Amino acid sequence: MSKPEIISDAEWQARCDLAALYRLVAYYRMTDLIDTHITLRVPGPEHHFLINRYGVAFEKMRASDLVLIDLQGNVVDRLSGERRVNAAGFVIHSAIHEARPDMCCIVHTHTAAGMAVAAQRDGLLPLTQHALKFYGNLAYHTYEGIALSLEERVRLVADLGSHKAMILRNHGLLAGGQSVAHAFHEIYFLERACQAQVQAMSAGVALNIPSEEVCRHTAAQFARDGIDGIIDLAWQAAVSLIEEQRDDWCR
Template sequence: MIAAAAHPPRSTRNCSDVEWKARTDLAAAYRLFDRLGMTDLIYTHMSARIPDTPDHFLINPYGLMFHEVTPDNLVKVDIDGTLIDPDSNHGINPAGFTIHSAVHHARPDVGAVIHLHTDAGMAVSAQADGLLPITQHSLRWHNRIAYHDYEGIALDLAERERLVADLGGHHSMILRNHGLLTVGQDVPEAAILMYYLEQACRQQIMALSGGRPLVYPSPEVCEHTARQYEHAYPRAGVLEWDALVRWLDNSVGPTGPR
């Protein structure tokens, strides 16, 4: 069976071209992380602000798995949790609303938020030292990642204030004992940051499991590398996104190319 195109033809949905672009990019991100096996059945979530109605954002329908998300069935909601599409057959994850509404309200520079419960991300989130500066991937976040202490399942709206205070101006955060969160100017940026943050966590778990002493670059080299990521390359997603969409469009099946 051929998988649905990551960027399908425009539907009859009554929305602006700007909103349709946000819908197709966000749906592509759900398909991407499904292909990469970075899912938790129906329980994690990604959102995208609609640029021409910035108090509205899109999020996955509660009860669908990542590979079932399409541009048309994404749910539009406002910062207060009101469904903008009252005819939608699905609601939204309450914990997802807590997290995503907090970030979109506090950070007008953010166009997309991704929160996942990946195996390596959750493992590192449970380690007291957090993300270690031991691989090239991890050095992107040297002194540039936030941490938020675990408060239980994110159902308490009062947690929003503490979550955004901990995030501050960062683009990535480790939710202690919980998982990973990335934000970006748009979906491609947030998605690529999430991919590489998970890679850094996975490499850390593998290195620690080897049972041998680790090599740490000097603080000067760590900072130099982080600055290289910031200044020597375009922002995350600029170079990678179109290639990933082509990969999605040319792949078959729900679990990757064959």
Template sequence: MASAARQPDMSPAEWEARQQLAACYRIFDHFGWSELIYNHITLRVPDEENAFLINPFGLLYSEVTASNLVKIDIDGHVLDGSPYPVNRAGFTQHSVFHRHLADAHCIIHTHTTAGMAVSATQEGLRPINFYAAAFAGRIAYHDFEGVTIRPEEGERLIANLGERRIMMLRNHGTLVMAKSLPEAFLMQWMLQRACEIQVAACAAGTPVEIPADVIAVHQRDLAGVQLPVGVGVPDFQAMVRLIDRTDRSWRD
């Protein structure tokens, strides 16, 4: 992504991360995955220990730009002099994962209708479609404890997540984390599709679950349909081209 207005005291790596994250917020807005001024996508700042970027609390996703993202540390201190506040629930939830999980470079939390609907069911995500089969055995679950502003809930979030990196927050929404933003984006897109199809299938009739042996083959072979440039990279780049055709203000 080309630099548009990087501040003199900001590293090229941070500016690139800011542009990537700002693009992601605009992409989410394009898909209708925003939730007024709430929910969060966070991204670690490259080469800086314990620093990550988060959306300014009070702005719509369509108003997020590279320069107005807020840079904070895992203790909640603003590091870039931003005049914007940070949502307390977003900080509490995301900081615990950024603090304890070295591979959680990008974290996505959404309240999409389909994601919340599936999270509110006893069964959770069922292996009944192409996308859901990719997540079989790979989703963690965490019971609803109210709005996430109490630090002690973080211990239970980490314990319930275990070695998995996708979580259904029961009665609440979804949580996706990955080693890169493009990978997290693709996982979110697939999870959203899986949830949408499950909601539609359950309304249409009795869903048919995919056998475990077929799921194993499916998960084994999925890598064979990816371009060799990194998980989610071509998908994310395609969406950046799409939003650029209508509004490039996120780059500033």
């Protein structure tokens, strides 16, 4: 399927980029059947964003499978066919898209390692270089049940604050950024940090924690990543791993 005439070039490019991100999340084994979501705001004044059509496996996501909705959850998509979306996905993502215009792309996952750390009282520990990326830059949101209540959006946004990554306690992980590349970078590092923590703690030996000074210094180093293009380079390298699927995801 080539770009439909009724879809702008900007929206179609956003659809292709987001479909690629869905497939990369699958490639790195961060999926949970048909649950969890990745959203991307479409350029324009309407504050519309794309979310997955509920029921499509992330491995098979295509540009045309994504559904355009507004901040009230109304489907405003001009493509034909079933346009069902998941209510819990809308509640979480709409809250952040409305409150944080700097987070154009938001990723939410239910991985084994992410849920394990989300279940630990102390949350993410500064055990590894990957974890130190989030030192002092990670939010937490207390579990309130399946996210179906619009009232929870206020508390979710308040807990997130100015951070770009959050652990949803007893639930999973959430991360975002100004583009699909930035969002992928955030969720990849957060997931790897959780994986390492679970494995380190399972060894049953004393854990080594870097000094406060080193933790803060390393976090500041990570904050400068975007200056020299590391994030975009990482995104391009990741996309190259699924390059043979491009004709399929962008249709």
